[in-house]
Amino acid sequence: MTDYKPMILKGYLSPKGHLRDxxxxxxxxxxxxxxxxxxxxxxxxxxxxxxxxxxxxxxxGFPTGLKWSFLAKPEGKPRYLLINxxxxxxxxxxxxxxxxxxxxxxxxxxIISSYACGINACYLYIRGxxxxxxxxxEKAVDEAYAKGYLGENILGSGFNLKLxxxxxxxxxxxxxxxxxxxxxxxxxxxxRLKPPFPAVVGAWGCPTIINNVETITNIPIIIDIGAExxxxxxxxxxxxxxxxxxxxxxxxxxxxxxxxxxxxxxxxYKYAGGVRGGKKIKAIIPGGASMPIIRAEAxxxxxxxxxxxxxxxxxxxxxGIIVMDEDTDIVEAIGRLAHFxxxxxxGQCTPCREGTxxxxxxxxxxxxxxxxxxxxxxxxxxxxxVEGRTICALxxxxxxxxxxxITRFREEYEKHCKAPDSxxxxxxxxxxxxxxx
Amino acid sequence: MSVTNGxxxxxxxxxxxxxxxxxxxLEPSTGVQAFHALHAEDPSKxxxxxxDKQKIAEFVSRYPAKESAVMRALWYAQEKFGWLSIEAMNLxxxxxxxxxxxxxxxxxxxxxxWKKPMGKTHLAICTNISCMLCGGYDLYNYIKKTYxxxxxxxxxxxxxxxxxxxxxxxxxxAPAMQVNNYEYVENLTLDKLKAFLKERGLER
Ligand SMILES: Cc1cc2nc3c(=O)[nH]c(=O)nc-3n(C[C@H](O)[C@H](O)[C@H](O)COP(=O)(O)O)c2cc1C
Ligand code: SF4
Ligand code: FES
Numbered sequence: 338m339t340d341y342k343p344m345i346l347k348g349y350l351s352p353k354g355h356l357r358d359x360x361x362x363x364x365x366x367x368x369x370x371x372x373x374x375x376x377x378x379x380x381x382x383x384x385x386x387x388x389x390x391x392x393x394x395x396x397x398g399f400p401t402g403l404k405w406s407f408l409a410k411p412e413g414k415p416r417y418l419l420i421n422x423x424x425x426x427x428x429x430x431x432x433x434x435x436x437x438x439x440x441x442x443x444x445x446x447x448i449i450s451s452y453a454c455g456i457n458a459c460y461l462y463i464r465g466x467x468x469x470x471x472x473x474x475e476k477a478v479d480e481a482y483a484k485g486y487l488g489e490n491i492l493g494s495g496f497n498l499k500l501x502x503x504x505x506x507x508x509x510x511x512x513x514x515x516x517x518x519x520x521x522x523x524x525x526x527x528x529r530l531k532p533p534f535p536a537v538v539g540a541w542g543c544p545t546i547i548n549n550v551e552t553i554t555n556i557p558i559i560i561d562i563g564a565e566x567x568x569x570x571x572x573x574x575x576x577x578x579x580x581x582x583x584x585x586x587x588x589x590x591x592x593x594x595x596x597x598x599x600x601x602x603x604x605x606y607k608y609a610g611g612v613r614g615g616k617k618i619k620a621i622i623p624g625g626a627s628m629p630i631i632r633a634e635a636x637x638x639x640x641x642x643x644x645x646x647x648x649x650x651x652x653x654x655x656x657g658i659i660v661m662d663e664d665t666d667i668v669e670a671i672g673r674l675a676h677f678x679x680x681x682x683x684g685q686c687t688p689c690r691e692g693t694x695x696x697x698x699x700x701x702x703x704x705x706x707x708x709x710x711x712x713x714x715x716x717x718x719x720x721x722x723v724e725g726r727t728i729c730a731l732x733x734x735x736x737x738x739x740x741x742x743i744t745r746f747r748e749e750y751e752k753h754c755k756a757p758d759s760x761x762x763x764x765x766x767x768x769x770x771x772x773x774x
Numbered sequence: 775m776s777v778t779n780g781x782x783x784x785x786x787x788x789x790x791x792x793x794x795x796x797x798x799x800l801e802p803s804t805g806v807q808a809f810h811a812l813h814a815e816d817p818s819k820x821x822x823x824x825x826d827k828q829k830i831a832e833f834v835s836r837y838p839a840k841e842s843a844v845m846r847a848l849w850y851a852q853e854k855f856g857w858l859s860i861e862a863m864n865l866x867x868x869x870x871x872x873x874x875x876x877x878x879x880x881x882x883x884x885x886x887x888w889k890k891p892m893g894k895t896h897l898a899i900c901t902n903i904s905c906m907l908c909g910g911y912d913l914y915n916y917i918k919k920t921y922x923x924x925x926x927x928x929x930x931x932x933x934x935x936x937x938x939x940x941x942x943x944x945x946x947x948a949p950a951m952q953v954n955n956y957e958y959v960e961n962l963t964l965d966k967l968k969a970f971l972k973e974r975g976l977e978r
Binding site for chain 1: 837840849885907957
């Protein structure tokens, strides 16, 4: 913990606590990697990123170099880079730290990535709530233009890049990559069916690369230290420095940078100062609200990398760790998420639009102690009917917390039921309807 | 309709889950027509100056397609007029230009665009999971009870409005709220919230 030097949240390098001013960033080696990148062939950068093993930090964990190599390059069509800074997954607050502490590294990453993919226009989508952080980033972008890092013929390389900051206006679904495309095209943020994948038909009908803010901020590190050195940081299956947002019942919540693979319990106890009031942990959601919840026991010896988390039956998502202590009511916590997903469903797919509403209503029954045991199975049955049957993964993300909290904390649900089930109940509502009551 | 649980961290109970997506607004719901009649704007006040039009043209120039400028243009209109009446949406549509129906569709999709006049101080209090675990509902329910407003409602004097926010990306400094779509107030406590209200002359 002590000998690790942050490579993303480098604000500590400056007495101001941030490197937002371009002079500070340059004084600490900023924009030097760009020169190194321009001396390389674009395809070599793509293979370097492939070799580094970098996986996307936006939730899906897709290998970044591989994604780039899928980019279609038809004649006469522009290509675009969309950087995803929508950051709306509950429990996720890491990209905001990049905007605040080190926006120039993000910009430098955007330039290198665009150069590698032969892209001349990059759009950075930031959620509307981050109005203040949008101003910080826009100021940094203006400085980069003024210094000739953006615009025409950057550093005499003959490469041109335009970078625009796009302000969202409040909708979780804009973070889904095809929803982001719809949104930036000036439409409602309706996700689209894949294929075609954005790398072939993306924004404005052109081939498009979509990456998370943190992913792009990692690119200058890879080019600077080389793919081999990068691949050695943290867990081999999921390498690199990582931002862990720790929230909930901990003493020192916040964003901590550490190598991937750092143990969950170390993050909670050594970084985030342990649980409030010295209580025990009941549950942990390791990767933002949509990822499967686990019991505290399951976190023992588990590191924050894809392979290790798989053993615990969960996923890394956005690496936003939500900690719930022994007093937490799991049904109430997941019920709140059920409300969130119902609120955020864009409504295009019937299973998602209706299913999220049904689930929320059933949680209402549990919380008013009106539920019966069979409602637990009803929830599971709804999950099975929604998962994998929709355009985008919001619906899956909405059902996983329900499914996994039931399989792992069934006793919590049973506590919320009224008197134990007496069979048969099946005809209760039908009969009522028939008799007109 | 009380909820029992053993959680000492927050006493604000969920009573809304079964009520569907309308949240817990305390205002009677109206039909769309009646809503627009209630919140009509004097059309003569809704116009763009030359400078405004230039600004919108600059937004349009940032993108390969003019429709992409709609989000910034709606933000611009909201900042100028305070909220987005149908008249303001149409003005944005005619300025870009793009179909009015499309602009209304976009404006109604995103929660930060205000489709009715909100309070002079608008509080978006996060009650999503991390904030909830740290007492977000105590704050939300305090405003609700003290000022008799629900989600999306405005006090009759127009000074305060409330919104139940979904995760603001401030989970590490939970509970958090956003004021007037801009400033964040983080690590909130009931005392801090009361002091904030007092500073703005809103204490009750
Ligand atoms: C409902 C939903 C919301 C999402 N929200 C975000 C988000 O806020 N930020 C983000 O970077 N990715 C988000 N994603 C993941 C993106 O679809 C996409 O996988 C990611 O931006 C790709 O970047 P990466 O490969 O660098 O991770 C979301 C996905 C879904 C299904
Ligand atoms: S799954 Fe839900 S959010 Fe995704 S496109 Fe379908 S309705 Fe919209
Ligand atoms: S849950 Fe409230 S800011 Fe994230």
